[in-house]
Amino acid sequence: MRKRVLIALVVIVIIIGVSGANIAMKNKKSNLMMVQTSTIMKNDIESHILSTGTIFSMDKRDIISDVEEKIEKIYVQEGDKVEKNQVLIELDKSEMFYRIKDSKLRFSIEMELLKQLEQEDSKEYEIQLSNAEIRYEDAKNTYEINAKLFEKGIISKTEFEKSKDDMDQLYNDYLLAEERQKNDNRHNDISVQNHKVELARIEVEKLEKELRKYTIKSPIAGTIVDTNISESGIIKSHVTLMSVQDLEHLEIVMDINEYDASKLEVGDPVVITGDSFEGKVYEGKIKYIGSIAKPSEQGQNNENVVDVKVEINNNDEFLKPGFSAKADILTDKKADVLSVPYEAIFTKKGGEKVIFTVSDEGIVKEHTIKTGIASDFSIEIIADVEEGASVIINPTEEIKDGDQVMVDKVM
Helix, strand or coil: CHHHHHHHHHHHHHHHHHHHHHHHHHHHHHCCEEEEEEECEEEEEEEEEEEEEEEEECCEEEEECCCCEEEEEECCCCCCEECCCCEEEEECCHHHHHHHHHHHHHHHHHHHHHHHHHHCCCCHHHHHHHHHHHHHHHHHHHHHHHHHHHHCCCCCHHHHHHHHHHHHHHHHHHHHHHHHHHCCHHHHHHHHHHHHHHHHHHHHHHHHHHHHCCEEECCCCEEEECCCCCCCCEECCCCEEEEEECCCCEEEEEEEEHHHHCCCCCCCEEEEECHHHCCCCEEEEEEEEEEEEEECCCCCCCCEEEEEEEEECCCCCCCCCCCEEEEEEEEEEEEEEEEEEHHHCEECCCCCEEEEEECCCCEEEEEECEEEEECCCEEEEECCCCCCCEEEECCCCCCCCCCEEEEEEEC
């Protein structure tokens, strides 16, 4: 009997001990912080920027006339494809033909006058100068001979002085003839006429160059759009008559916010979609990034944006200038890198970034990290952690290295 009572008492003590231990364990667990975790994984990460823009032709030219004149013939209409230098419009040239004919006639007259001046006898003054020089030399020789004769008393003083006066007079005649030759007006007349001929020639060239403006050609190969003229109408100078667009080479013009623009590089690949061409996907690349930022023209915020242009590589007839387009820009990619959800990263007051891993026993470990490229849902981390480790999501300041926690849910 005693033995049975003793056994019963031992069983009761064991039951009470186990129950107490279970209660203590439950109380301890109830005091642990509940956390949610995810798994550190190795993934291929791509960083993208999404934006919208408008499709434009890469080359658009407005056709403008430099002259005001009546239209004689229009060779194209809206929608026509044209080649570079193809004639689009002919203007009435009748007035220009008359002006050119008149200017050529004036040029011929001026040329004829020049020939007449050049053919006239221009040696008259040269002969006069030569004769004056001969007479002066003869008088000089006579004077020198008479001077010797006068010294010897062979001739009188009167005769000697007369020979000197004759020499002086003929010398003056020589100087006068020389001056006349220098001031020959025929040389000046020829110079003036040469100038008139040159002016007439320039006028002919000017009018012939002006005539070329009466035939209006396409500056590029493309498609005619926005025509605004009719035959027999009068066009005004410097007014757009029609436009030519190169529809085979299109681009998207976008405004990218300054934060995202700093991540872009010329040549970055772009995937292009749009509601106006639903179901079609096109490829392109960044061809231009503006060198300055400007205030955004959309919305009420004070965001600054940068002009960005995307060249479309494989456009077709479904794409048209003026369509809206969506651009998915690939800015970076890495293969097989450690990554965590954005929510796993905790930034301390000093700016240090950390994550908290949890062991199978629920023990927390803090890891200082550096971040790399980011996708829409995860971000690359550089840290002393292993793939497959559990990482706390949305950690708070209360979590410390070495804490024991209870995992509530694995995300």
